[in-house]
Amino acid sequence: MEAAAAASSALVFPREALKGIAESDGVIIVDHGSRRDKSNLMLNEFVDMFRERTKYPIVEPAHMELAEPSIKDAFNLCVQQGAKRVIVSPFFLSPGRHWNMDIPSLTAEAAKEHPGVSYIITAPLGLHELLVPSVSAMIVATGALSSPLFLACKNRPSSILLSNSRRISAGMSFKDPRALFTRLPNASVRSFSGAPDAVSKIQVQNPIVEMDGDEMTRVIWKTIKDKLIFPYLELDIKYFDLGILNRDATHDKVTVESAEAALKYNVAVKCATITPDETRVKEFGLKDMWRSPNGTIRNVLDGTVFREPILCQNIPRTVPGWTKPICIGRHAFGDQYRATDTVIRGPGKLKLVFVPENGDEPLELDVHDFKGPGVALAMYNVDQSIRAFAESSFAMALGKKWPLYLSTKNTILKKYDGRFKDIFQEVYEEKWKEKFEEHSIWYEHRLIDDMVAYAMKSEGGYVWACKNYDGDVQSDLLAQGFGSLGLMTSVLLSGDGKTLEAEAAHGTVTRHFRLHQKGQETSTNSIASIFAWTRGLEHRAKLDGNEKLSDFAHKLEAACIETVESGKMTKDLAILTHGTKVSRDMYLNTEEFIDAVAQSLYSKLHDAVPV
Known part of the structure; x- marks a missing residue:
């Protein structure tokens, strides 16, 4: 040497x-x-x-x-x-x-x-x-x-x-x-300001709230920001770390603060987060089994969660008849998710009692005469939230120029579900009917079982408003029917249509994170997380009248779809396309896929492919 x-x-x-x-x-x-x-x-x-x-x-x-x-x-x-x-x-x-x-x-x-x-x-x-x-x-x-x-x-x-x-x-x-x-x-x-050659950064006038998350999605979230967002946008980010350890350190106050910030600034983008169970409490040494951050945020924003598939022509659908997207709206408040449940230990009477504040006589209802052990549940909803659910559902449908369907079981829950039906009809008649008719779209109430049957035989192309639990179940059904949870957008829209929080519809991809921790290769689908950013940016652009920002969001979404349609995809999509026995040359790893999207985006913004 x-x-x-x-x-x-x-x-x-x-x-x-x-x-x-x-x-x-x-x-x-x-x-x-x-x-x-x-x-x-x-x-x-x-x-x-x-x-x-x-x-x-x-x-x-x-x-x-x-x-x-x-x-x-x-x-x-x-x-x-x-x-x-x-x-x-x-x-x-x-x-x-x-x-x-x-x-x-x-x-x-x-x-x-x-x-x-x-x-x-x-x-x-x-x-x-x-x-x-x-x-x-x-x-x-x-x-x-x-x-x-x-x-x-x-x-x-x-x-x-x-x-x-x-x-x-x-x-x-x-x-x-x-x-x-x-x-x-x-x-x-x-000398760089941080933007790529020949492209000046798009100025975003008002802040965006960023809610960071956990595990593998946290890893890809940072890569998305570094390669697809920050090189092109001058953003004022209001950052909140919703990682499980920080939620624990702040006694979950950070979750509430992030939701309040979303209400203040009207736009938030959220990474997937861990909802701890007993195993997770032990794994992280948590002080408490903290509630779902999504549930907390939904309760603060009092809005509707809308999920919609991302359609790629080369990704086969479990329900091939769905040629158009179906946007499903989930009322993200009350019902089972704010219920009080209990185990009945032995014989006795269960009563439901309401005590009015104005001093009127209490309302007492006999629920059940237990002859032995059992379980009981009391749940509720409020007119204000149901009305906000209706307003956001009609606003979403009109924005898309699609018909709107509400599904309930009012034949069984005549008063509970009947209230949903009545309020939707009132809101429609008062504010939305003429606007819908101008665009040749309509609103209709259907029983949940009838609506499910209709959905399976339809071609898509409508907004489906569901109560909380129905929306939880049916949104996953739609995701699989259209191909994958990894190809599903998710936005929470407030009743006035002004505040939007966008997130990935899937979880934190723990299995991939375990591989990542060991230094092994992963092939994690980042599309839903990318679309969390684009849908948030699109709403910011709409509120601010920022056409350049809107164009950027659309080009980034197109870059994702075109990358997949060109045959460049992660392993989960390759399995959907080619079957379970896929070889390594048939898919990209986590970083390679984001790089491929970045190259496509660069090309769209520069009208040239980078060296």
Whole structure:
């Protein structure tokens, strides 16, 4: 290794050689990152060598993804050590999308927490002339000059023609260390605001509430932000960490605070979260078995959850007759989800008692005369919430120009379900009937069993309003009927139609997260999480009258669908398409799929495919 050592030892930079570099400058050397510890440790070794030989006061390593520390971590460390400017240097050979998209985006996000600190991003190593002696030294050190491959080419000149037509001898050394900085053309040191080349960020005037989540969805949520959202949008994010440990640390106050923020700013996007059971309480050492964050948020927003399939032409449907989407609205308040239930231990009478506040006689109802052990349940709903359910359902249907159906079992629950039917009819007659008729759409009430039968034989193309439990069950049925829960949007819309919270319809994908924790490859479908962002952004655009933001949201959705329809998909969709015996070349892993969507989005926004 003498040749390599000789070439390396020449690169020692006295302080006066570092022209334009201040004591308050911090340097981040960033590579891609690897699941292999040995690969990541190589960067640490290089940074130690770089720090020693350049005498920079502040130098930190960072990995773009897959490993720690992140660019954000390294940026914070630089600032803590007194850096007023951070120079981010990609430890990459080729100027691909990591250089002009990912690293600028991640750096911009890191810099948000330090408004007084500027940053620049250097060019990747690429064709820099100092690579020539380095590569030459490595070849010599490994005996490559005596290999058959070299001997076959020995009649060729031992010099390299660079793009600027300068010939550099393969054996030359650099005596002037300032060449590292001065020989780079001016255009090779780039200053970034965080956006990709040739695209100015879209300004979003009003804030969006972000609710972070748990496990594998938390992992892909961050990747979505870094690769699909932050490079293109200038956002004011009101961030709330709804991860299970933070909910536990705040006694679940963070969930309520996030919902209140959603009401204040009218738009929220939510990552999937854990609803703890006894096993999870033990796993995380929780103080309590906290309620479902979705349920808490729904109760605060008092709205309707609408789920709708994402249709990809090459993904087969369990119900092939569903050629149009069905948007199912679930009344996300009361009924079984706010019920009081109990176990009856022995014989006795069960009564239901209502005590009016105005001093009138209490209403007492005999429920059942128990002859032995059993169970009992008392549930409720309120006119205000039912009316809000009706308003949001009619608003959704009119917005889509689709008919609306309400399903109940009012023939059995004449007063309870009958109240839903009556309020919907009142709201329709008072406010929506004329508007519906103008667009040749209609509203109709149906019994739940009749509606289920109708849904199975219909082609789709309508909004279906369900009570809380019915919506919980039927939304999953629709998801599977259309293909997958991973291809399902979910939005919670308030009664006045002003506040919207968008989320992924599925869970936290625990099984994949366990693999991810072990450093194993995963193929997690991120489409529903991406659509949580697009539906939230679309609503923000609607409220603000921001056409550019609306166009961006539509292009991102189209990028997802077109990526799948081009044959690039995650394993769950590949199984739906090709059957259970899929080979590795038939699907993309988690990161590859998001990268494919990012490339499609980039193309749509630039009218060109990135290098």
